[in-house]
Amino acid sequence: MKKASSTESTQGESLRNHFLLAMPTLTDAIFAHSITYLCEHNEHGAMGIVINHPLEVCVEEILMHLQISADGRLRDIPVMAGGPVHMDRGFVLHRHTVREWEASLKVTDEIYLTTSRDILAAIAVEEGPEHNLIALGYAGWAAGQLEAEITDNSWLTLPADSAIIFDTPYQQRATAAAANLGVDLNLISGEAGHA
Numbered sequence: 001m002k003k004a005s006s007t008e009s010t011q012g013e014s015l016r017n018h019f020l021l022a023m024p025t026l027t028d029a030i031f032a033h034s035i036t037y038l039c040e041h042n043e044h045g046a047m048g049i050v051i052n053h054p055l056e057v058c059v060e061e062i063l064m065h066l067q068i069s070a071d072g073r074l075r076d077i078p079v080m081a082g083g084p085v086h087m088d089r090g091f092v093l094h095r096h097t098v099r100e101w102e103a104s105l106k107v108t109d110e111i112y113l114t115t116s117r118d119i120l121a122a123i124a125v126e127e128g129p130e131h132n133l134i135a136l137g138y139a140g141w142a143a144g145q146l147e148a149e150i151t152d153n154s155w156l157t158l159p160a161d162s163a164i165i166f167d168t169p170y171q172q173r174a175t176a177a178a179a180n181l182g183v184d185l186n187l188i189s190g191e192a193g194h195a
Contacts, residue, residue, distance in 0.1 A: 015041040015146070017108050019164070019177050020048065021156040021185070030084050035174040036139050037093065037160055039105060039113045046141040049093055049113070051133060051165055052173040054078035059134055062090065063124050066117065070124040078170070082135030090136055092119050094129035095166060110162055131166035156183070 020036040030053065038048040060074040082091050092114045102116035122128035141149070149155055156178070164176050178185045 015046065015157055017111070017160045019158050019160050020146075021158070021174055021177055023153055023156055025152075026154045030081060031139075033174060035164075035177055036083070037165060039093075039107050041146065043143060045143050046146045048139045049080070049082040049091055049133070049135050050139055051080060051093070051135075052170045053081040054170060055081050055136060057136075059123070062134065062136075063120060066120060068117075068121050068124045074124070077134075080133060080135040080170070082137040083139030085138050085140045087137035089115065089138075090120065090134060091115055091138055092123075092129075092132055092134050093165060094119070094132035095162065097129045099127075111160075111165070131162075133165060156181075 015038050018038050018041075020034075020038060022031050022034045022036075026032060026034075030050065033052075034050045035052050036048040036050050038046055040047040055078065057079050058075055059077040059079055060070050060072070062079055063070040063074065081087070094112055094114065096110055096112055099122070101112075101114045101119045104112045104114040104116070106112055119128050119132075120134075123132060123134075146155075150157060158177060158181055161177065161180060164173050164180075168176050175185055
């Protein structure tokens with residue numbers, strides 16, 4: 001992965017390191033009730049990882065498929081459905097570590113997105129980043145597409161909080177993010193504005 005630039009979107013400020021909360025009007029199966037962490041957003045489009053939709057597969061199964069030995073401690077950790085693009089590719093969202101990985105994108109000083117096998121091998125033997133989220137696939141938008149969806153009230157946007165990604169159970173992530181705005185997702189309508 002190339003190192004990211006801090007380029008602004010042609011429609012305004014970059015939403016990199018922001019959450020997208022799906023509004024009730026967004027009923028597409030993979031995005032309904034989702035929270036997506038945006039890793040990149042510029043004039044060319046946007047890319048993010050859905051962080052609250054688990055697949056019916058655990059981290060241990062992914063490692064076994066890749067012929068990486070792991071002990072049973074990874075059996076109960078679900079892999080997220082990161083988005084509909086390249087569902088056959090793995091993505092590891094993690095907090096910064098001193099160790100460098102073969103293919104990483106620095107999103108912020110704290111949060112990185114890594115796609116190389118070396119990080120999975122390290123996680124398998126407890127030498128990887130302690131705070132990580134493993135996903136298959138990602139969410140992608142062409143230039144101007146995300147901005148149009150936001151204008152159509154498909155998404156509520158807010159600055160990301162790493163504690164929601166790494167320290168909050170996946171079932172509570174969307175609610176916790178909305179609470180940061182003082183919003184109850186159960187009461188929100190499809191006509192709400194944006195933070």
